Amino acid sequence: xxxxxxxxxxxxxxAERAGVSPTTASFVLSGRDMRISEETRQRVxxxxxxxxxxxxxxxxxxxxxxxxxxxxxxxxxxxxxYGGELxxxxxxxxxxxxxxxxVCESEGDPSLQSALVEDLVGRQVSGLVVATSSHDRVSAPxxxxxxxxxxxxxxxxxxxxxxxxxxxxxxRAAAGxxxxxxxxxxxxxxxxxxxxxxxxxxxFEGIVxxxxxxxxxxxxxxxxxxxxxxxxxxMAQALAGGGRPRAVVCLNDRIAFGVYQALAEVGLEVPxxxxxxxxxxxxxxxxxxxxxSSIGLPEFEMGRLAVEALLGTEAPPAERLVPMPVRAxxxxxxxxx
Amino acid sequence: xxxxxxxxxxxxxxAERAGVSPTTASFVLSGRDMRISEETRQRVxxxxxxxxxxxxxxxxxxxxxxxxxxxxxxxxxxxxxYGGELxxxxxxxxxxxxxxxxVCESEGDPSLQSALVEDLVGRQVSGLVVATSSHDRVSAPxxxxxxxxxxxxxxxxxxxxxxxxxxxxxxRAAAGxxxxxxxxxxxxxxxxxxxxxxxxxxxFEGIVxxxxxxxxxxxxxxxxxxxxxxxxxxMAQALAGGGRPRAVVCLNDRIAFGVYQALAEVGLEVPxxxxxxxxxxxxxxxxxxxxxSSIGLPEFEMGRLAVEALLGTEAPPAERLVPMPVRAxxxxxxxxx
DNA sequence: GGCCCTTGCTAAAACGATTTGGCAGGAGTA
DNA sequence: TACTCCTGCCAAATCGTTTTAGCAAGGGCC
Numbered sequence: 001x002x003x004x005x006x007x008x009x010x011x012x013x014x015a016e017r018a019g020v021s022p023t024t025a026s027f028v029l030s031g032r033d034m035r036i037s038e039e040t041r042q043r044v045x046x047x048x049x050x051x052x053x054x055x056x057x058x059x060x061x062x063x064x065x066x067x068x069x070x071x072x073x074x075x076x077x078x079x080x081x082y083g084g085e086l087x088x089x090x091x092x093x094x095x096x097x098x099x100x101x102x103v104c105e106s107e108g109d110p111s112l113q114s115a116l117v118e119d120l121v122g123r124q125v126s127g128l129v130v131a132t133s134s135h136d137r138v139s140a141p142x143x144x145x146x147x148x149x150x151x152x153x154x155x156x157x158x159x160x161x162x163x164x165x166x167x168x169x170x171x172r173a174a175a176g177x178x179x180x181x182x183x184x185x186x187x188x189x190x191x192x193x194x195x196x197x198x199x200x201x202x203x204f205e206g207i208v209x210x211x212x213x214x215x216x217x218x219x220x221x222x223x224x225x226x227x228x229x230x231x232x233x234x235m236a237q238a239l240a241g242g243g244r245p246r247a248v249v250c251l252n253d254r255i256a257f258g259v260y261q262a263l264a265e266v267g268l269e270v271p272x273x274x275x276x277x278x279x280x281x282x283x284x285x286x287x288x289x290x291x292x293s294s295i296g297l298p299e300f301e302m303g304r305l306a307v308e309a310l311l312g313t314e315a316p317p318a319e320r321l322v323p324m325p326v327r328a329x330x331x332x333x334x335x336x337x
Numbered sequence: 338x339x340x341x342x343x344x345x346x347x348x349x350x351x352a353e354r355a356g357v358s359p360t361t362a363s364f365v366l367s368g369r370d371m372r373i374s375e376e377t378r379q380r381v382x383x384x385x386x387x388x389x390x391x392x393x394x395x396x397x398x399x400x401x402x403x404x405x406x407x408x409x410x411x412x413x414x415x416x417x418x419y420g421g422e423l424x425x426x427x428x429x430x431x432x433x434x435x436x437x438x439x440v441c442e443s444e445g446d447p448s449l450q451s452a453l454v455e456d457l458v459g460r461q462v463s464g465l466v467v468a469t470s471s472h473d474r475v476s477a478p479x480x481x482x483x484x485x486x487x488x489x490x491x492x493x494x495x496x497x498x499x500x501x502x503x504x505x506x507x508x509r510a511a512a513g514x515x516x517x518x519x520x521x522x523x524x525x526x527x528x529x530x531x532x533x534x535x536x537x538x539x540x541f542e543g544i545v546x547x548x549x550x551x552x553x554x555x556x557x558x559x560x561x562x563x564x565x566x567x568x569x570x571x572m573a574q575a576l577a578g579g580g581r582p583r584a585v586v587c588l589n590d591r592i593a594f595g596v597y598q599a600l601a602e603v604g605l606e607v608p609x610x611x612x613x614x615x616x617x618x619x620x621x622x623x624x625x626x627x628x629x630s631s632i633g634l635p636e637f638e639m640g641r642l643a644v645e646a647l648l649g650t651e652a653p654p655a656e657r658l659v660p661m662p663v664r665a666x667x668x669x670x671x672x673x674x
Numbered sequence: 675g676g677c678c679c680t681t682g683c684t685a686a687a688a689c690g691a692t693t694t695g696g697c698a699g700g701a702g703t704a
Numbered sequence: 705t706a707c708t709c710c711t712g713c714c715a716a717a718t719c720g721t722t723t724t725a726g727c728a729a730g731g732g733c734c
Contacts, residue, residue, distance in 0.1 A: 008482070010690060025693060035712055054482070057460045058398035059690035064721045067395060069439075084414055085422045101455065102406075103440045105428055119437065121405075121720045123394045145345065145391070167481075176353075228624040259625055264601075275560075284621065287565040287594055325564055347720055361721060372682055396720035398688045589680045 009051045022325040023133045027054070061124055068099045070310055074131040074142070074152075086131060086152065089303025097311040098299050099126065100167075110139070114213055117141045119274040127310035130154070137207060139332035151286030152306040152317065161316040167199050170295045170324035171206020172248055177293055178328070179214040181275060182334040183247040187216060188238075190231055191251025192223040199249060207249055219245070226251060239266045246335050250278035251286050256292055256331075271333035281327045290330035298322045346388045356382040366392070387523035396593040398461055405436045407647055408457035410478070411468040413447040417420045423468060423489065426640025434648040436463065436609055451479055458482045466640075467491070470647040487653065488496030489643040498653040504536050507632045507661035508543020511586055511614045514663070518612060519671040520584040524553060525575075527596055529569055537588060541615060544586055556582070563588060568595030576603045583672050589614035590622050593629055593668075608670035616663045627667035635659045 015025035016293065020040060027034040028044040042261055047053075061067040072090055072095060077083035085108065091101045102120060103272060106113035110207055113197035131152035132140050134187040140158030141149065178187060193200040222238055224230040239262060248263075250256040268274050280287070281296030302322050309316035318319065352362035357377060364371040365381040384390075398404040409427055414420035428438045439457060457465060458481060458607040467478050470487035478486065479496030488499040515524060524651035526544065530537040548555055559575055561567040568587065577597055585600075593615035597607060605611050607627055615622070618633030639659050646653035 008690095011692095021414070022711085023714055023716095024690080025694080027713095030692080032693095035710085037712065040712080052480070052482075053454060054459045056690050057456075057721090058395050058404060058690075061395035062393070062690080062721085063692045065719075077421055077424060087414060087440060088442060091440065095441075100439050100441065100460070102437050103428065104432075105425060105435065119394075122391045123437070143389070145389075196521050199633060227628075232626070254624065261626055266698075270553070282623075287591065287621075289565075289598060295660070337508060345720095348722095349720075359721080360684055360686095361682085364683095367722080369723095372680085374682065377682080380691085393720050394691090400722045404690075458708080497726075654708080 009053045010177060011053070011055065014044065014048045014051055014053045017051065018044045020279035029053075049274040055181055056299070061307045066122040069070065069102055069123065069125050070094055070099050070127045070307060071102045071104065071117075071123070072105060072127065072131060073104045073113060073116050073120070074133070075106050076114075076133045077103065077105050081132065085297075086303040088304075089333050090129060090152075090299035091302075091303075092309045093304040093307035093311070097307075099307075099311060101307075106134040106298070118143055118235045120136030121145045121147055127307075129306045129310065130160075131306070148310050150309045152258040152302060155319065159318070161309050161318055161320065162192045163302050163309065163322060164321050164322045165199070165302065167202025167300055168206040168209070169321070170279065171203040171208075172210040173324065173326045174203070174209040174279065174295045175204075175210035175214075175216075176249045176273060177277050177328060177332055178249065179210065179216055181247075181332050183275065184214070185219065186244070187211065187218055187337070188220040188222065188243075188245040188248045188253070188292065189218055190222045190224065190235060190248055191226055193251070193253045199279075203251055206298040223252060224255070226255055228254050228258035228261070230290035231255040232262050235256075235259050236264035236265065239268075244268075245274055247332075250276065253278050253280045253282045253292065253294055256294070257284055257288065260288060260292075271331050272336065275332040275335075277332060280326075281325065285327065285329070288331075292331045298324055298329055338358075340610075346390045346395065347394065348390070348596075349390055350491055351390045353383045353548075354388065355381045357384075359372075366390075390594060399445040402461065404461040404463060406460065406462050407431055407436050407464045407466065408439045408454075408460070409466045409468060410443060410450060410453050410551065411470070412442045412443050413470045414440065414442050420470065422634075422636035423640040424557055426637035426642075428643045429468060430641040430644035430648065434644075434645070436644075436648060438644075439662075441538055447476070454478045458484055466643045466647065468640075468643070474544055485647050487643045487646045489611075489639060492656065496655070498646050498655055498657065498661060500646065500657045502536070502601065502661050503658035504539025505546075507616065507659050508540040508545075509547040509631045510543075510599065510661065510663045511616065512544040512547035512553075513542070514614050514665060515584045515586065515612055516547060516553055518584075518669050520612065521551070521553040522556065523557065523581070523583030523672070524548065524555055524587045525557040525580075526555055526588075527528070527561065527572060527580040527585060528563055528592045530588070532596060532662065536616075540588055561592070563592055565591050565595035565598070568592040569599050570595075572596050572599035573602065576600070582611055584612040584614070584669075587613065590615050590617045590619045590629065590631055592627065593622055593631070597629075599626060601665045602619040603654070608668050612669040612672075614669060616661075618662065622664065622666070629668045630666045631664050633662040633664055635661055638672075 011025055012022050015022045025044050028041050079315050092103045104116045127148040129150050132154040138154040138156050140156040149160045151160050155162045195206045201331045224234040270276050277293045279295045281294040285292040285294040338470045349359050352359045362381050431438045436582050442572040466484040466489050469491040475491040476491050476622050477493040488497050492499045493560045530541045559571045560569040607613050614630045616632045622629040622631040
């Protein structure tokens with residue numbers, strides 16, 4: 001764009017100027033303990049600094065067969081905070097290992113995905129993270145050419161390690177908050193649990209198990225899409241029918257948002273009259289009044305673990321269940337007498 | 338990980354198997370119209386397919402001095418939807434030009450930022466996008482080695498093209514919604530406009546200008562941090578003092594959320610009693626009841642334009658103002674008589 | 675035959691790093 | 705002196721592409 005692109009300083013330039021061979025310069029700069037006199041070492045280092053030498057990583061990759069890059073192929077990277085934190089976690093771990101992150105989005109298109117994988121393999125990435133936002137079973141990427149692969153937020157039939165959130169434990173935690181506040185009756189669940197959705201079924205399973213273990217019962221289950229509008233409708237209808245919950249477990253924060261609105265309209269106060277707990281710990285949870293207790297998604301940690309599985313020294317387990325953080329806030333109180 | 342990493346198929350392997358020289362194979366595969374007989378061409382293509390040949394992009398980069406990669410250095414990539422959409426936009430544009438995106442986060446640490454820039458330059462990226470989430474003046478990245486740089490969501494004193502949202506026009510659009518609904522009096526503004534914040538001052542400027550142009554007045558200006566809690570507090574206090582707005586312009590959706598709550602508590606209904614408009618068009622805006630009219634952030638488009646400025650054919654302007662999309666929803670109505 | 679084109683292909687030199695296998699020269703030892 | 709070791713450095717091969725320059729064979733033309 002601006003000005004003539006001056007030719008980059010090469011290792012050879014540094015070597016010549018320092019009066020040594022490229023070999024020596026390379027040894028000095030890569031810090032390997034070959035027998036180099038301290039004086040020569042300093043001279044090379046100084047020269048490199050003077051010339052502002054920056055190694056050409058393409059050349060290095062070619063020679064060492066190691067690009068110090070890992071590829072992240074996601075179906076969607078912009079689902080709320082989700083994608084961002086996943087990327088951040090992956091990047092942080094990659095950075096720690098001196099790697100960079102090549103981020104791609106396939107928009108769920110399988111042919112685009114395989115094209116991307118192919119390209120990344122061609123770029124000699126050291127490993128591949130395949131992520132989804134929908135958290136379920138996925139067909140394993142093909143044509144990875146024997147490259148290490150880690151699945152993020154999904155599983156597959158291929159023998160790739162998978163990093164997923166521990167939804168069952170999360171479900172237990174959510175129900176646990178309600179149970180420990182003293183609730184045993186009048187507990188409602190809001191949100192559908194489609195069979196294909198791992199988070200849904202996992203959460204549900206955990207909730208039911210925890211309630212059963214505490215001798216509590218799930219009085220009502222309102223099925224609806226995971227959106228405020230839908231949750232509001234189904235909740236408002238149930239309340240209009242005369243039902244009165246003491247605690248509501250929502251399958252995500254957006255549902256809880258709708259539930260809050262429906263409760264407010266019939267004059268029920270959270271948490272005095274009704275306790276509410278949900279999942280995702282999105283920003284919404286802390287904005288609501290009263291602030292919403294929510295079981296968070298360990299996105300950052302999952303991203304981190306995925307890259308760590310690729311780059312770390314220890315072999316990753318076939319399936320890593322990442323615990324979901326529990327954010328207890330003001331939306332839960334003991335049942336009124 | 339699994340199995341022996343079989344050596345990758347090289348161009349030379351394809352050439353040998355097809356009985357031609359690497360030169361010929363290269364010409365065929367890169368599709369250049371050197372004089373190659375159709376028969377030979379087909380043979381090479383077939384062989385490449387059979388062997389599942391994938392070119393080594395490190396070698397290609399080294400030779401062509403072109404990595405087909407662009408680097409994105411952000412201070413924070415996980416600010417709500419913001420970062421995700423920026424990345425998506427950048428990636429889409431990069432993909433269109435056959436490039437990939439190397440994503441880095443500096444966490445606002447200048448020394449980390451320059452280390453990252455240095456690394457990316459070493460990786461021979463074709464260009465650099467430097468993005469911030471805070472949208473203001475930034476010190477230009479150093480040590481870019483003459484690489485093309487585009488600033489995203491910020492400006493600097495260096496002569497780099499900048500892509501920023503047109504906050505002033507956005508401000509006019511927000512006020513315009515209110516004005517066109519017929520409001521001239523009882524218009525409030527909520528949210529502080531710190532001098533350092535470009536979006537704040539830009540929005541404010543546009544709002545004031547539009548109102549003035551329509552002969553409307555800004556009756557009240559409530560200053561508060563851009564968070565629901567703070568906005569609720571300041572709004573509730575103003576309402577308790579007896580003030581009654583007919584229209585409220587909020588500097589972002591989170592503020593509007595707090596305002597909604599404060600209005601509801603004193604029995605004012607949106608939009609019958611009070612119209613509300615705000616900025617960001619976050620998910621919150623469509624979840625609120627009634628749905629919130631909001632001036633969106635053109636994140637995707639900005640990311641796209643940044644990369645397009647680097648890779649596109651036409652020279653980018655020094656400062657590109659990207660229009661903010663107007664999302665008119667249910668929170669605005671004509672003033673009651 | 676002698677000359678020049680055209681066609682279809684190839685040899686070899688880059689690109690810029692890393693790394694193997696030495697090579698001088700001095701010191702130590704017998 | 706002759707042999708061996710060690711120190712400090714370097715020549716050259718290598719990674720897998722792209723690309724310049726040119727070669728051989730065949731045909732047309734005079």
